[in-house]
Amino acid sequence: MAEEGASGFQIHPMDQFIVKPLFGGDHIAWYTVTNVTLWMAIAVVAIAAMLMLGTRRRAIVPSRSQSVAELIYGFVYNMVEEVTGREGVKYFPYVLTLFLFILFSNLLGLLPAAFTTTSHIAVTIVLAMLVFLGVTILGFVKHGIGFLGMFWVSSAPLVIRPILAVIEVISYFVRPVSHSIRLAGNLMAGHAVIKVIAGFATLVVASPVVIGAVTALYGLELLVACVQAYVFTILTCVYLRDAVGDVHH
Amino acid sequence: MEGELAQMGKYIGAGLAAFGLGGAGIGVGNIAGNFLAGALRNPSAAAGQTATLFVGIAFAEALGIFSFLIALLLMFAV
Numbered sequence: 114m115a116e117e118g119a120s121g122f123q124i125h126p127m128d129q130f131i132v133k134p135l136f137g138g139d140h141i142a143w144y145t146v147t148n149v150t151l152w153m154a155i156a157v158v159a160i161a162a163m164l165m166l167g168t169r170r171r172a173i174v175p176s177r178s179q180s181v182a183e184l185i186y187g188f189v190y191n192m193v194e195e196v197t198g199r200e201g202v203k204y205f206p207y208v209l210t211l212f213l214f215i216l217f218s219n220l221l222g223l224l225p226a227a228f229t230t231t232s233h234i235a236v237t238i239v240l241a242m243l244v245f246l247g248v249t250i251l252g253f254v255k256h257g258i259g260f261l262g263m264f265w266v267s268s269a270p271l272v273i274r275p276i277l278a279v280i281e282v283i284s285y286f287v288r289p290v291s292h293s294i295r296l297a298g299n300l301m302a303g304h305a306v307i308k309v310i311a312g313f314a315t316l317v318v319a320s321p322v323v324i325g326a327v328t329a330l331y332g333l334e335l336l337v338a339c340v341q342a343y344v345f346t347i348l349t350c351v352y353l354r355d356a357v358g359d360v361h362h
Numbered sequence: 363m364e365g366e367l368a369q370m371g372k373y374i375g376a377g378l379a380a381f382g383l384g385g386a387g388i389g390v391g392n393i394a395g396n397f398l399a400g401a402l403r404n405p406s407a408a409a410g411q412t413a414t415l416f417v418g419i420a421f422a423e424a425l426g427i428f429s430f431l432i433a434l435l436l437m438f439a440v
Contacts, residue, residue: 196413291424298427298434344420347413 124312126305130232148228149236156217156230164213185213189346196350200357207247208353211240212346219300219338223331232300234293241293244349252356263355292348299341303334372436379433386426393418 135146167182175183189209193201215231222229230236252260264281266274307330314323397415401408 192413291427294427294431295420295424298430302430340416344416347416348420351417 124309126308126312129228129304129308130301132233149230149233152221152228152230153218153236156214156221159221160213160217192347193350196347197354198358201350201353204353204357208346208349211244211349212342215240215296215345216339216342219342220335222300222304223334223338229300229304232297232304234297237293237297238289240296240345241289244292244352245289248352248356251353255357260356288352292345296341296345299337303330303337306330307334372440376433376436379429379436382429382432383426386423386429389422389426390419393422 132141132147132149134141135148135151138145141147163178164182167176167178170176170179172179186209189212190202190205193205193208197204218229218231218236221227222232252263256262264278264285266277266281269277307327310323310326310330314320314327393415397408397411401411
């Protein structure tokens, strides 16, 4: 955006989301190693390091790194058990993987000059579609054709049930869209806002205010990064409950 | 001229689409406010309902995010 620089006052808030090949060249094929690949790999390595190094000693009185790993593990485990019920605990490893990957991608993206992989819909739609397809297949495997009973709201009066069924079907298929765009949209918007505010620092009069504002926004973005990872995971649990629990509504 | 007019329409449309996010803001504020009102009346029940709170916020926010998506599509894809 903003190809024509009109004056000296220019802000390029969306430049940080450009995917670039790491080793030169302009062409991006499916196998090209880009900055997205790099930061995803860093996230995976960081997660593995946290869990493996943290729990290496397995002390009864946990060290600091061990208690971080245990806290996150216990937090997600309780969430799965609470939201999906005992039946859903089987799928806990998948939910923990999702949570850690999104959390670490969000937090690593907040480092200066880092690339936020989860700000791209192409990344988040894959995560959301895997949840959507997984839940749908699991529902049909568990309940057979009875899984479709989810769309037939038996507690409603008979007259409005067909209308409700249409609405339920639409809302079911909108799930992966809202699931993925929520995460990508929140992160993209947050990072773009920081860039826009930081761009005002070129006006010398405004710069002290800008420093304060960017610091405050950075704190807010830390919160958003954690909350969005939490929201994505808890929605995964809610969708899982539809598939593994009773088809009740 | 034609292209400029089209671009102007794009930007106006993107700006209008951003209005939708205000609705999401109202919705999220409504949920959080009502949660707080309920939580202050019965603090002991509040802790068990935070998951519901976040799910509600997420669903309310999703519809606002759709209008954000329309704005982005108008800016970059159309």
